[in-house]
Amino acid sequence: MSHSATDTTADAHLPDTARVQRRVLTVLVSAQILSGAGLAAGITVGALLAQDMLGSTSLAGLPSGLFTAGSALAAVAVGRLSHACGRRPGLAAGYLTGAVGSLGVIAAAVLDNPVLLFLALFVYGAGTATNLQARYAGADLATASHRGQAVSTVLVATTLGGVVGPNLAAPTGTLARTLGIPYLAGPFLLAALAYGLAALVLATWLRPDPLLLARHLGTLDASTPAATETPLADKAGTGVTVGGFVMALTQLIMVAIMTMTPVHMLAHGHGTAAAGVVIAVHVGAMYLPSPVTGWLVDRYGRLPVAAASGVTLLAAGVLAALAPGDSIALLALALALLGLGWNLGLVAGTAIITDTVPLATRAKTQGAVDVSIAIAGATGGMGSGLIVAATSYPTLALAGGVLALAVVPAAALTGRPRQP
Template sequence: MATDLTTPVPSRLDVAPIQRRTVRLLVLTQIIGGIGVTIGISVGALLAARVAGTALAGVAQSAGVVGAALLAVPVTRIMAARGRRPGLVTAYLVGAVGGVLVVVATVVDLVPLLFVGMLLFGGGTAANLQARYTAVDLAEPARRGRQLSLVVWATTIGAVAAPNFAALADATTRGWGLPALAGPFAFSAVAFVLAAVVLAVLLRPDPLLTARRLAAAETPADPVAAPGGTARRRAGMVAAWRTVRGRPAARLGIAAVAVGHLVMVAVMSMTPVRLGESHSDADVLRVVGIVLSLHIAGMYALSPLVGWLTDRLGRRPVILGGVALLLAACAVAGTAGHHTPLLSVGLALLGLGWSGTMVAGSTLLSESVPTADRPGVQGLSDLVMGLAGAGAAAASGFVMRGVGYPTLTLLAAIAVVPLVALALRPAPVEAPDELRRPSEDLPDKEE
């Protein structure tokens, strides 16, 4: 049986069916993995409060975010050396181990083990995030935004289905003798293992390795191409930063992803607290569920439309559109007072703005660096994004307590200003991989 390294070099016509199969497979595993991730998010804070106490619940919940950010580094190193498949499989399996450790920590009531488990549970999120980049390895330049956004959209299905799975998992595993709220993490671990098995068996040929062989065949004189049909691989965050530093489009892509995520997390994480100020304990969970559902719908449900606009209008215009929506969201949420319907509109706009910066920024980043350098640069992007989100989540609580929700939204809006300046800066003519409009593209030298 041929392996990824012995398969004949494909032509552009051969790549199309490989790409269609890859995207379908990624959509499937995003649904499975998304269920696992969202189950953990939905009950993580409640479980942490029971095991570690309310004071440490937020820290335990943030551990998963930090874990996803930190795991992006080794996962992308694996991808740079061996391809997308082993990297994604490893990330999901690490997430599964984390889920098991959370269950064990709950059973034995061991707080340090809970933190370790939550940290490793972030592997599932890391895999979900890296899957969006896998979707563009073999995508045609004019369709990259749509292909990436379709994989992002698939997360919606998992996010919608997860609360029902969480309740079912908790009820089922209580009958097995597990403590309350531990069962959902066991189900998450099973979901991660299932996603890993599907990818390990079916993600063949590996899209990144195929893209490298194609790039080497089409541009044999390219300095990033190595003998034998594969591109020389540069891994590590230092090498990734060096690659990004000399490419303004790549810097804009990372900034769009990170700033959009920072603003979204800062405002979203304190919205349940804001709602708790005006609703009784009996009503607040129901209201929070409705508001956050609208927010998640804004993040994911329209991502295919955002991807189409990214390909149709260009990357920078959609980034700027996302920024405008983020600013509108901060304005609406910050001035809503205790008017829940208006606050819901603000959170929906917040999700849409995040989608714009995430989809367009990720697409721009991927096409702005050589094929050989993509895994490391994409890992750097996810690391920066994750740390920005974790920092925003931690800081927002202090801001909320000190100066209130309206000021928090104002500070979030101010954080967007540098991104506006960066996006409005004229695109340098020496960056042929950056697309303003698909019709203006120059030949993609890397693929």
């Protein structure tokens, strides 16, 4: 078939593609609202549950590390399943696995079994991986000039569940106690229900499958000016490296500081409810700015926004380090900046990856990139408790902020215009 004939075929499908893309985004948004609540459980009480069961602050970062490590394995599995069968079975299976892990955490708390807790948290991490993988599904049918906005639409949907979830820590804890389950395991009741419903929504309504349809259309990417929109577009390897580095580093720093903030607050006399409020602000800042971030990425380019993420994370680390332990407001502001910096890096990095990877290998490559993100998060989660135990929370926060600056030269050097 000639190139012009192929273009004509693609053009004939564009109206239907636009309609299907709207439907895909609607279904993904619905699932993300649910999964956001499931995601928040581990963030809010995972560290506290481990600290309570083990009686040690040094291992309080282990739960975050474990469910992030579990998300690494799940990222590979979801990516490969999506590559072979489409986004619908891949994402649904991932959320269902997250629900099983949530039930395992509850069982571990009832049995007071730390080994089962760690195993269950590893499985629970599948929900985290799937929540992130869903952003790629939003971009499958999007044109290059709208990819940032498509990714951001899926991400922002996590905000509602992610903000409501932490604030349900106390009510779900009370419900758990009524059912004879330890108080801190309560949010995982919500997580099991939320992930299960998200899997059901995707399995039932994500039709047609966006990745399979994009492959069928075939020429949709070729008909867009993607190759001219970023200096990385002609070098897939460079794009994957830069996008992956930006997302992995911002993930490591965000997880490390976020994980130890509730522990830091409880050490200064704050309760679970106060920690829940701060984490809710943080999760909101992780996802709520997404529409603006997506617009900035599409309007001004991927690399400038990636560089801005490093500067924002530096500000977050400095503020968290300097904030008095009894100041909920300043800690909340620091965690809001932490979430914003992560958001800038994730949306920019995702757009870079999607720009530079062909449809034929896109799902597998995206899964592999998310493995590096998950490993970075696991490193941040597990290392954070050890750093705080050896030094202090302000030291952790300041070190994370300084490390984030590595994103700026990476983006600046890579984004330098090529000489003709």
